[in-house]
Amino acid sequence: RKEVEQDPGPFNVPEGATVAFNCTYSNSASQSFFWYRQDCRKEPKLLMSVYSSGNEDGRFTAQLNRASQYISLLIRDSKLSDSATYLCVVSPLSSNTGKLIFGQGTTLQVKP
Amino acid sequence: GAVVSQHPSRVICKSGTSVKIECRSLDFQATTMFWYRQFPKQSLMLMATSNEGSKATYEQGVEKDKFLINHASLTLSTLTVTSAHPEDSSFYICSARMVIGPLHFGNGTRLTVT
Numbered sequence: 440r441k442e443v444e445q446d447p448g449p450f451n452v453p454e455g456a457t458v459a460f461n462c463t464y465s466n467s468a469s470q471s472f473f474w475y476r477q478d479c480r481k482e483p484k485l486l487m488s489v490y491s492s493g494n495e496d497g498r499f500t501a502q503l504n505r506a507s508q509y510i511s512l513l514i515r516d517s518k519l520s521d522s523a524t525y526l527c528v529v530s531p532l533s534s535n536t537g538k539l540i541f542g543q544g545t546t547l548q549v550k551p
Numbered sequence: 552g553a554v555v556s557q558h559p560s561r562v563i564c565k566s567g568t569s570v571k572i573e574c575r576s577l578d579f580q581a582t583t584m585f586w587y588r589q590f591p592k593q594s595l596m597l598m599a600t601s602n603e604g605s606k607a608t609y610e611q612g613v614e615k616d617k618f619l620i621n622h623a624s625l626t627l628s629t630l631t632v633t634s635a636h637p638e639d640s641s642f643y644i645c646s647a648r649m650v651i652g653p654l655h656f657g658n659g660t661r662l663t664v665t
Contacts, residue, residue, distance in 0.1 A: 443594075483644075484656070543593065543594045544594060
């Protein structure tokens, strides 16, 4: 079983749609969680950290469910520019380390 | 602006040659940097943790004699792919973090070995 699992997609949605991605992790001791965005042939860029209480940043909402060991990302009012691969990232130790475990990524394609 | 600079962004080399990739932290000191590799349609895989002033820590399955890492200063880590072969063709990315906060990634190096 992979340490971090995501549905690779692709998710094809029209502009304005709401789309949600889930990600499961296997290590119950994991401490830190992130969503990164990666555009084709580019480096990953931090989209948002995921906090236990859930957090929102504009059209993006991230949630963590420790009991079920999954995190989610909700994108509202999708834009064409949201088309990218979204990487679920888990840190197995405290956030003081940089060792991150990446999911395979979920590809989102927003159509006009 | 970028906080981690990686160079070169793209390199094509012949089989058997060595390639050096540089990763610099801009405006901050990074005692630890990380090197990842990503094959097409696959996730980033951590290759090694680069520690300033000491030996790098390699992940299981990564050959330390093939992927030489040098972290000679608090702002520079280098990865040298020695005797590169076509199967080493990949996207190599470094990352570093400030004292607090998330990891920041370099812009990556696309290596093609012919």
